[in-house]
Amino acid sequence: xxxxxxxxxxxxxxxxxxxxxxxxxxxxxxxxxxxxxxxxxxxxxxxxxxxxxxxxxxxxxxxxxxxxxxxxxxxxxxxxxxxxxxxxxxxxxxxxxxxxxxxxxxxxxxxxxxxxxxxxxxxxxxxxx
Amino acid sequence: xxxxxxxxxxxxxxxxxxxxxxxxxxxxxxxxxxxxxxxxxxxxxxxxxxxxxxxxxxxxxxxxxxxxxxxxxxxxxxxxxxxxxxxxxxxxxxxxxxxxxxxxxxxxxxxxxxxxxxxxxxxxxxxxxxxxxxxxxxxxxxxxxxxxxxxxxxxxxxxxx
Numbered sequence: 090x091x092x093x094x095x096x097x098x099x100x101x102x103x104x105x106x107x108x109x110x111x112x113x114x115x116x117x118x119x120x121x122x123x124x125x126x127x128x129x130x131x132x133x134x135x136x137x138x139x140x141x142x143x144x145x146x147x148x149x150x151x152x153x154x155x156x157x158x159x160x161x162x163x164x165x166x167x168x169x170x171x172x173x174x175x176x177x178x179x180x181x182x183x184x185x186x187x188x189x190x191x192x193x194x195x196x197x198x199x200x201x202x203x204x205x206x207x208x209x210x211x212x213x214x215x216x217x218x
Numbered sequence: 219x220x221x222x223x224x225x226x227x228x229x230x231x232x233x234x235x236x237x238x239x240x241x242x243x244x245x246x247x248x249x250x251x252x253x254x255x256x257x258x259x260x261x262x263x264x265x266x267x268x269x270x271x272x273x274x275x276x277x278x279x280x281x282x283x284x285x286x287x288x289x290x291x292x293x294x295x296x297x298x299x300x301x302x303x304x305x306x307x308x309x310x311x312x313x314x315x316x317x318x319x320x321x322x323x324x325x326x327x328x329x330x331x332x333x334x335x336x337x338x339x340x341x342x343x344x345x346x347x348x349x350x351x352x353x354x355x356x357x358x359x360x361x362x363x364x365x366x367x368x369x370x371x372x373x374x375x376x377x378x379x
Contacts, residue, residue, distance in 0.1 A: 119252070128256060132377075179303075197270065
């Protein structure tokens with residue numbers, strides 16, 4: 090009888106520990122999956138580039154540092170088309186994940202804009218003419 | 219008998235319904251905190267309104283003098299480098315340019331474009347309301363002083379569009 094009581098107590102402790110480990114694993118997994126920085130960087134750079142285009146006067150060349158963008162994109166295994174310019178609809182899209190759409194921001198300037206990614210120096214060159 | 223009771227009590231202390239309640243509370247708190255942090259958006263509407271205002275002021279006035287063409291046929295879009303299609307009636311941007319005499323306060327000219335609802339919404343507070351900027355500049359035209367008033371607004375949240 091004494092042995093059975095000890096086994097019951099031991100199994101209760103083991104089940105408790107297993108459930109705890111399971112619960113916190115699920116929580117960590119949730120935070121890790123939803124805590125991707127990609128969405129935040131997509132938004133930040135999309136808006137930053139749109140503001141740069143809006144503020145730039147014709148004839149301006151602006152260089153934007155993309156090292157952080159490349160770092161996040163590499164983690165997300167995305168290696169091309171990170172900055173997409175839709176000059177026809179005045180939309181700048183930053184996409185750092187393979188799944189889903191990127192973050193799009195409209196700019197209101199009617200200037201002729203061209204963007205060029207310098208992958209070696211991890212910079213974006215914006216030509217406003 | 220006493221030992222059995224003690225073990226049963228200990229067992230109940232390890233696996234109680236309260237434990238699941240505590241996990242539920244912790245889980246909900248974590249989900250809410252993560253969602254609030256990652257779903258928040260970077261608000262650049264103030265900057266957009268300010269840039270739009272600066273752009274309009276700099277194309278209408280130069281060194282404190284109004285561009286004389288402003289009082290004739292004046293296309294704000296082409297003159298100020300603004301994309302007309304973006305300033306549609308249901309769009310995300312708005313501007314209103316008014317110019318009036320300093321002395322008699324009569325409006326000499328007023329032009330507006332974009333989402334005209336913003337004229338009212340600019341005065342309202344709330345996250346869904348546009349962010350607006352009002353600029354007043356003292357300018358002159360043919361030696362007379364005028365006030366150039368430019369109200370601009372943006373309600374661009376961004377995202378999938």
